[in-house]
Amino acid sequence: xxxxxxxxxxxxxxxxxxxxxxxxxxxxxxxxxxxxxxxxxxxxxxxxxxxxxxxxxxxxxxxxxxxxxxxxxxxxxxxxxxxxxxxxxxxxxxxxxxxxxxxxxxxxxxxxxxxxxxx
Amino acid sequence: xxxxxxxxxxxxxxxxxxxxxxxxxxxxxxxxxxxxxxxxxxxxxxxxxxxxxxxxxxxxxxxxxxxxxxxxxxxxxxxxxxxxxxxxxxxxxxxxxxxxxxxxxxxxxxxxxxxxxxx
Numbered sequence: 179x180x181x182x183x184x185x186x187x188x189x190x191x192x193x194x195x196x197x198x199x200x201x202x203x204x205x206x207x208x209x210x211x212x213x214x215x216x217x218x219x220x221x222x223x224x225x226x227x228x229x230x231x232x233x234x235x236x237x238x239x240x241x242x243x244x245x246x247x248x249x250x251x252x253x254x255x256x257x258x259x260x261x262x263x264x265x266x267x268x269x270x271x272x273x274x275x276x277x278x279x280x281x282x283x284x285x286x287x288x289x290x291x292x293x294x295x296x297x
Numbered sequence: 298x299x300x301x302x303x304x305x306x307x308x309x310x311x312x313x314x315x316x317x318x319x320x321x322x323x324x325x326x327x328x329x330x331x332x333x334x335x336x337x338x339x340x341x342x343x344x345x346x347x348x349x350x351x352x353x354x355x356x357x358x359x360x361x362x363x364x365x366x367x368x369x370x371x372x373x374x375x376x377x378x379x380x381x382x383x384x385x386x387x388x389x390x391x392x393x394x395x396x397x398x399x400x401x402x403x404x405x406x407x408x409x410x411x412x413x414x415x416x
Contacts, residue, residue, distance in 0.1 A: 182299070184410050215342040215354065223334040223360050233361050235334065239354045241342055242369065246380075248361045257410060259380070261365075289406065291303050291376060 180261040180291050181268045183275055185284025190254040192280060196220050196234060199247055202278060203238040209274070210266040212240045256281070261291070299410050300387045302377040302394055304403025309373040311399060315339050315353060318366055321397060322357040328393070329385040331359045375400070380410070 187193050203218035220236040231252035238245050243262040250256070256279060260271055268288040276284060306312050322337035339355035350371035357364050362381040369375070375398060379390055387407040395403060 180301070182408065182410065215340050216338060219335060219338065219358065221334050221358055235358045235361060235363070237338075237356055237358055237363060237365075239338065239340055239356065242352050242354060242367045242376075244354070244356060244365055244367075246356075246363050246365070248363075248382075250361065257361075257380075259378075261376075261378070263367075285411075287408065289301065289408075291301065292404075 179266060179268060180259065180289040181266075181271055182287040182289065183256075183258040183260075183272065183281075183284055184286075185256060185279075185281045187254050187256060188280040188282050190251060193234070193249045193254070193256060194251050196222060199234055199236045199249070203236050203245055203247065206245065206274070206278075207238065207240055210260075210262070210264075210271060212243065212262050212264060212266070215239045215241055263291075298385060298387060299378065299380040299408040300385075300390055301406040301408065302375075302379075302391065302400075302403055303405075304375060304398075304400045306373050306375060307399040307401050309370060312353070312368045312373070312375060313370045315341060315355075318353055318355045318368070322355050322364055322366065325364065325393070325397075326357065326359055329379075329381070329383075329390060331362065331364075331381050331383055331385070334358050334360055382410075 216239040218238040224232045234249040236247045246259045248257040335358040337357040353368040365378045367376040
Protein backbone atom coordinates (compact mmCIF):
# COMPACT_ATOMS: atom_id res chain seq x y z
CA UNK A 179 0.00 0.00 0.00
CA UNK A 180 1.29 3.43 -0.94
CA UNK A 181 -0.63 6.34 0.56
CA UNK A 182 -0.02 9.72 -1.08
CA UNK A 183 -1.23 12.87 0.67
CA UNK A 184 -0.99 16.43 -0.67
CA UNK A 185 -2.48 19.32 1.26
CA UNK A 186 -2.33 22.60 3.10
CA UNK A 187 -1.74 23.11 6.81
CA UNK A 188 -3.63 25.38 9.18
CA UNK A 189 -0.54 26.54 11.10
CA UNK A 190 2.47 27.32 8.86
CA UNK A 191 4.78 27.59 11.90
CA UNK A 192 4.31 23.91 12.66
CA UNK A 193 5.78 22.78 9.36
CA UNK A 194 8.71 25.18 9.58
CA UNK A 195 9.88 23.18 12.58
CA UNK A 196 12.51 20.64 11.53
CA UNK A 197 12.29 18.98 14.95
CA UNK A 198 8.57 18.29 14.46
CA UNK A 199 9.27 16.64 11.08
CA UNK A 200 12.11 14.57 12.54
CA UNK A 201 10.02 13.43 15.52
CA UNK A 202 7.15 12.41 13.27
CA UNK A 203 9.42 10.34 11.01
CA UNK A 204 11.11 8.83 14.05
CA UNK A 205 7.98 7.81 15.97
CA UNK A 206 5.22 7.20 13.42
CA UNK A 207 6.59 3.96 11.86
CA UNK A 208 6.16 1.97 15.09
CA UNK A 209 2.55 3.20 15.37
CA UNK A 210 1.73 1.40 12.12
CA UNK A 211 4.00 -1.57 12.91
CA UNK A 212 6.72 -0.65 10.45
CA UNK A 213 10.41 -1.09 11.19
CA UNK A 214 12.90 1.71 10.62
CA UNK A 215 16.15 0.61 8.98
CA UNK A 216 17.80 4.01 9.33
CA UNK A 217 17.44 7.23 11.30
CA UNK A 218 15.28 9.89 9.67
CA UNK A 219 17.05 12.40 7.46
CA UNK A 220 15.68 15.94 7.43
CA UNK A 221 17.19 18.66 5.28
CA UNK A 222 16.47 22.30 4.62
CA UNK A 223 17.13 23.80 1.20
CA UNK A 224 16.78 27.23 -0.30
CA UNK A 225 15.32 27.75 -3.75
CA UNK A 226 16.45 30.84 -5.60
CA UNK A 227 12.85 31.99 -6.07
CA UNK A 228 11.87 31.51 -2.44
CA UNK A 229 14.98 32.50 -0.52
CA UNK A 230 13.02 33.67 2.54
CA UNK A 231 11.23 30.35 2.91
CA UNK A 232 13.61 27.42 2.72
CA UNK A 233 11.92 24.12 1.89
CA UNK A 234 12.16 21.18 4.26
CA UNK A 235 12.34 17.55 3.15
CA UNK A 236 12.47 14.47 5.33
CA UNK A 237 12.77 10.78 4.72
CA UNK A 238 12.97 7.60 6.75
CA UNK A 239 13.77 4.19 5.28
CA UNK A 240 11.66 1.32 6.56
CA UNK A 241 12.15 -2.38 5.81
CA UNK A 242 11.46 -2.37 2.03
CA UNK A 243 9.51 0.85 2.19
CA UNK A 244 9.66 4.48 3.32
CA UNK A 245 7.93 7.60 4.57
CA UNK A 246 8.75 10.92 2.91
CA UNK A 247 7.67 14.49 3.65
CA UNK A 248 8.23 17.59 1.53
CA UNK A 249 7.30 20.99 2.93
CA UNK A 250 6.71 24.24 1.05
CA UNK A 251 6.52 26.76 3.90
CA UNK A 252 5.74 29.77 1.71
CA UNK A 253 2.47 28.13 0.66
CA UNK A 254 1.80 26.08 3.82
CA UNK A 255 1.79 23.05 1.56
CA UNK A 256 2.97 19.49 2.19
CA UNK A 257 3.48 16.26 0.21
CA UNK A 258 3.52 13.13 2.35
CA UNK A 259 4.09 9.52 1.19
CA UNK A 260 3.63 6.44 3.32
CA UNK A 261 4.77 3.42 1.36
CA UNK A 262 4.83 0.03 3.03
CA UNK A 263 4.80 -3.54 1.81
CA UNK A 264 3.19 -4.35 5.16
CA UNK A 265 -0.45 -3.85 5.95
CA UNK A 266 -1.70 -0.56 7.28
CA UNK A 267 -5.10 1.10 7.18
CA UNK A 268 -4.89 4.08 4.82
CA UNK A 269 -7.98 5.74 6.34
CA UNK A 270 -6.55 5.47 9.83
CA UNK A 271 -3.17 6.79 8.59
CA UNK A 272 -4.91 9.69 6.82
CA UNK A 273 -6.71 10.63 10.05
CA UNK A 274 -3.44 10.60 12.00
CA UNK A 275 -1.67 12.73 9.40
CA UNK A 276 -4.54 15.24 9.24
CA UNK A 277 -4.48 15.58 13.01
CA UNK A 278 -0.68 15.69 13.46
CA UNK A 279 -0.08 18.18 10.65
CA UNK A 280 -3.33 20.14 11.05
CA UNK A 281 -4.17 19.53 7.39
CA UNK A 282 -6.92 21.37 5.57
CA UNK A 283 -8.04 20.65 2.02
CA UNK A 284 -5.97 17.50 1.69
CA UNK A 285 -6.14 15.20 -1.29
CA UNK A 286 -5.05 11.57 -1.00
CA UNK A 287 -4.50 8.55 -3.21
CA UNK A 288 -4.06 4.97 -1.98
CA UNK A 289 -2.21 2.83 -4.51
CA UNK A 290 -2.05 -0.90 -4.16
CA UNK A 291 1.50 -1.72 -5.26
CA UNK A 292 1.70 -5.48 -5.55
CA UNK A 293 4.42 -7.09 -3.49
CA UNK A 294 6.54 -9.63 -5.36
CA UNK A 295 5.97 -12.25 -2.66
CA UNK A 296 2.24 -12.40 -3.19
CA UNK A 297 2.19 -12.59 -6.99
CA UNK B 298 4.89 14.44 -11.44
CA UNK B 299 5.33 11.26 -9.45
CA UNK B 300 6.38 8.23 -11.49
CA UNK B 301 5.91 4.87 -9.77
CA UNK B 302 7.53 1.76 -11.27
CA UNK B 303 7.19 -1.81 -9.98
CA UNK B 304 8.78 -4.68 -11.86
CA UNK B 305 11.12 -7.62 -12.20
CA UNK B 306 14.71 -7.54 -13.40
CA UNK B 307 16.41 -9.83 -15.88
CA UNK B 308 19.70 -10.10 -13.97
CA UNK B 309 19.26 -10.52 -10.20
CA UNK B 310 23.00 -9.95 -9.60
CA UNK B 311 22.71 -6.38 -10.82
CA UNK B 312 20.25 -5.37 -8.10
CA UNK B 313 22.25 -7.09 -5.36
CA UNK B 314 24.97 -4.55 -6.03
CA UNK B 315 24.72 -1.67 -3.54
CA UNK B 316 27.26 0.30 -5.59
CA UNK B 317 25.03 0.17 -8.66
CA UNK B 318 22.07 1.50 -6.64
CA UNK B 319 24.20 4.27 -5.12
CA UNK B 320 25.63 5.30 -8.50
CA UNK B 321 22.17 5.45 -10.06
CA UNK B 322 20.80 7.64 -7.25
CA UNK B 323 23.90 9.83 -7.42
CA UNK B 324 23.95 10.41 -11.18
CA UNK B 325 20.36 10.14 -12.42
CA UNK B 326 18.96 13.38 -10.89
CA UNK B 327 21.18 15.62 -13.04
CA UNK B 328 20.05 13.72 -16.17
CA UNK B 329 16.50 14.92 -15.55
CA UNK B 330 17.60 18.35 -14.32
CA UNK B 331 16.86 17.71 -10.65
CA UNK B 332 19.07 18.98 -7.85
CA UNK B 333 20.26 16.68 -5.08
CA UNK B 334 20.06 18.22 -1.60
CA UNK B 335 21.83 15.30 0.08
CA UNK B 336 24.03 12.35 -0.77
CA UNK B 337 22.18 9.12 -1.57
CA UNK B 338 21.57 6.77 1.35
CA UNK B 339 21.63 3.04 0.60
CA UNK B 340 20.99 0.43 3.26
CA UNK B 341 20.82 -3.35 3.39
CA UNK B 342 18.44 -5.07 5.78
CA UNK B 343 17.68 -8.68 6.62
CA UNK B 344 14.11 -9.88 7.03
CA UNK B 345 13.62 -12.87 9.28
CA UNK B 346 11.85 -14.78 6.53
CA UNK B 347 14.48 -14.08 3.87
CA UNK B 348 17.73 -14.18 5.78
CA UNK B 349 19.76 -15.34 2.76
CA UNK B 350 18.61 -12.43 0.63
CA UNK B 351 18.92 -9.11 2.43
CA UNK B 352 16.78 -6.36 0.94
CA UNK B 353 18.36 -3.16 -0.32
CA UNK B 354 16.73 0.26 -0.06
CA UNK B 355 18.05 3.56 -1.29
CA UNK B 356 16.89 7.11 -1.63
CA UNK B 357 18.15 10.53 -2.50
CA UNK B 358 16.51 13.79 -1.47
CA UNK B 359 16.08 16.33 -4.24
CA UNK B 360 14.88 19.92 -3.92
CA UNK B 361 11.30 19.32 -2.71
CA UNK B 362 11.23 15.80 -4.09
CA UNK B 363 13.03 12.45 -4.05
CA UNK B 364 13.97 9.23 -5.79
CA UNK B 365 13.57 5.97 -3.88
CA UNK B 366 14.45 2.37 -4.74
CA UNK B 367 13.47 -0.80 -2.87
CA UNK B 368 14.98 -4.11 -3.94
CA UNK B 369 13.73 -7.62 -3.17
CA UNK B 370 16.66 -9.75 -4.39
CA UNK B 371 14.99 -13.11 -3.65
CA UNK B 372 12.26 -12.31 -6.18
CA UNK B 373 14.31 -10.07 -8.52
CA UNK B 374 11.72 -7.40 -7.83
CA UNK B 375 12.08 -3.63 -7.54
CA UNK B 376 9.93 -0.63 -6.54
CA UNK B 377 11.16 2.69 -7.90
CA UNK B 378 9.68 6.17 -7.29
CA UNK B 379 10.71 9.34 -9.08
CA UNK B 380 8.91 12.26 -7.52
CA UNK B 381 9.68 15.77 -8.67
CA UNK B 382 7.89 19.08 -8.55
CA UNK B 383 9.93 19.94 -11.64
CA UNK B 384 9.08 18.82 -15.14
CA UNK B 385 10.34 15.54 -16.47
CA UNK B 386 9.06 13.22 -19.17
CA UNK B 387 7.71 10.07 -17.51
CA UNK B 388 7.99 8.02 -20.72
CA UNK B 389 11.62 8.99 -21.16
CA UNK B 390 12.31 8.25 -17.48
CA UNK B 391 10.59 4.86 -17.79
CA UNK B 392 12.78 3.98 -20.79
CA UNK B 393 15.94 4.90 -18.88
CA UNK B 394 14.90 2.88 -15.82
CA UNK B 395 13.98 -0.15 -17.93
CA UNK B 396 17.37 -0.02 -19.65
CA UNK B 397 19.47 0.69 -16.54
CA UNK B 398 17.81 -1.94 -14.37
CA UNK B 399 17.09 -4.46 -17.16
CA UNK B 400 13.42 -4.48 -16.22
CA UNK B 401 10.95 -7.05 -17.52
CA UNK B 402 7.23 -7.01 -16.90
CA UNK B 403 7.23 -3.56 -15.31
CA UNK B 404 4.09 -1.72 -14.32
CA UNK B 405 4.10 2.06 -13.96
CA UNK B 406 1.81 4.84 -12.79
CA UNK B 407 2.35 8.54 -13.44
CA UNK B 408 0.54 10.69 -10.90
CA UNK B 409 0.15 14.39 -11.38
CA UNK B 410 0.60 15.76 -7.86
CA UNK B 411 -0.34 19.43 -8.01
CA UNK B 412 2.34 21.80 -6.82
CA UNK B 413 1.17 24.48 -4.42
CA UNK B 414 2.77 27.22 -6.51
CA UNK B 415 0.60 26.56 -9.54
CA UNK B 416 -2.76 26.28 -7.80
